[in-house]
Amino acid sequence: MSTTSRRNDTPPPRTANSEADVLRGFLDYLRDSVAAKVEGAAEPEARTAAVPSGTSLLGLLTHLTAVERAAFLGERVTDRQATFRPAPQDGVADVVARYRATVERANETLDRFTDLGAPLPRPGRAGPSPSVRWALTHMIEETGRHPSAPPAPA
Template sequence: MSAKRKRDTGPPSTGPGEKDVLAGFLDYLRGAVAAKAEGVPDAQARAPGVPSGTNLLGLVKHLTYVERCWLLGEDVKDWQATFHLSSEETAESILAAYQETNAAANKEIASWDDLTEAGPRVVKRGKSGPSRRWTLTHMIEETARHAGHADILRELADGSTGR
């Protein structure tokens, strides 16, 4: 395994508004996650990199469901299942689903005028969900956390580092 170093990509340029900054950083992190999973041979992208069984494609699939829940309002019944791949799923299909979900979520975010309103997450027992501001911040945190995991898994897979 030879180390491959990509140039790091600096933080995104965004508009000055709060929503522009939050959405810009979320897109930046999404791109980092996708880049880590692109070009990895299927067997390596599916291989658990750590004892918990976490793998690159499972992280991307999980983040797809996280966005569908928090930004598109879809209910997710079994979060652990979102990390697991079927034999029919490929790197291309997982990445395409993630990018399609990102595009749909970006349309939803673009429609938001007031970040204090409740976000679209499915809410239990008639309670309002967290604000859109909280939702965007949570999505940045969740995506950044898994981007870090993806960094490590990609380096373990083929030695690649950088964003």
């Protein structure tokens, strides 16, 4: 019996030394990891609750899409619990495509900022906006803590 275990995922990214590169590198790493878990899931299992909270893989990625939109694109979330429920007609491919498109739009927004202390745009909202640094750190935490659902079977 071998005592060596096989690693099923990729190691954390090796990024440049700037704070922005490190934060964005780790966020992209987590984004890719969670999208890959959902992408490889079969349709019925993707809707099945996989953790005690009742969250499914599709619900997880639907939620992360809403949080990305709120954090980086300034969209409002009016019903947080609803963000965990995919629409009945949404399949794996739909949810993954929507998430990847949202990530692309979020990255386009982030590309416009060189100062991590700058506030992110919040159209039509009163009060202070979170900084780019805060939003990146929050999304690393948010994306990293949710993939508690088991990976899709190989």
